[in-house]
Amino acid sequence: MSTLSPAVELDETSASPFRGRPPLNVAYQTSHGRMMQGLSDEILQSGALERFEGRVNLVFTSPPFPLNRKKRYGNKTGEEYIEWLSSYGPLLKKMLTPDGSIVMEVGNAWEQGAPVMSTLPIRSLLQFQEDNELNLCQEFVWQNPAKLPTPAQWVNVDRVRVKDSFTKVWWMSASTKPKADNRRVLQEYSKSMKDLLKNGKYNAGKRPSEHHIGEQSFLTDNGGAIPGSVLTYANTQANDEYQIYCRDNEIEVHPARMPIELAGFFINFLTDPGDLVMDPFAGTNTTGAASERLNRFWLSIEAEEKYVLGSLGRFPNSISA
Secondary structure: OOOOOOOOOOOOOOOOOOOOOOOOOEEEEOOOEEEEEOOHHHHHHHOOOHHHOOOEEEEEEOOOOOOOOOHHHOOOOHHHHHHHHHOHHHHHHOOEEEEEEEEEEEOOOEOOOOOOEOOHHHHHHHHHHHHOOOEEEEEEEEEOOOOOOOOHHHHHHOOOOOOOOEEEEEEEEOOOOOOOOHHHHOEOOOHHHHHHHHHOOOOOEEOOOOOEEOHHHHOOOOOOEOOOOEEEOOOOOOOOHHHHHHHHOOOOOOOOOOOHHHHHHHHHHHOOOOOEEEEOOOOOOHHHHHHHHOOOEEEEEEOOHHHHHHHHHHOOOOEEO
């Protein structure tokens, strides 16, 4: 596979933040976004993205796994990983609008050779938040009910643990009141709520908790139910456009892909159409694909060329280098 070369200039609308000649390390682009190849800290420090500083409404990302991710990110572990992740804070904060958000998904980790969980992921999130003076707006959990039983030794062989099927997602912001609107992520009402709205009757009054719930509050159709902070999305697709493209072009499939619904939830919740979303650890560019579908602009960075090449499968109308 040949090395990616500079992207060509797009004929863009006046609303696009990407007017003009792109930086040399743009691998491909669409009318809504750009994928850049390289180490994100180097790109962010280089001044290549200076004109986007203060314009990013949401950074949505999943950093490299702390214990066994190798090659381009140096396979950092332990305290070194914590310091490395925290060092991204100033680089990302300068990109944000005053009411912008950083949403970071970090996988769980286990101690080497023992059925004991590592506290490294949660410590890395805490230090990132504290060192960079960010507010923890809310903690979410992404549950993947279809995840394979892991860690295999302790779950499948020794049978002393249950499968690890969730990760933490932290929503952070420099502002205590970042842009957000839960009306954009309402879920379908349950059958019982639909019946309640249809019948128009509710047993109001005091509850065992001593709260008094008025009838009117439960008989108003608000267009859907407010979701909780546990987000359940299975990651089971075996024949999506990305994987088909990789197989057809003999490109290695990324081992840790994120469901596009997870990115879409936070993009809908925390941004408006026409806003700019950024992912400094893009992988297969799920963030960019979700942003494009939701009419947001996007800016993604990925270090590994093979993953950049594979992510093209998500953008059939892109202009490649």
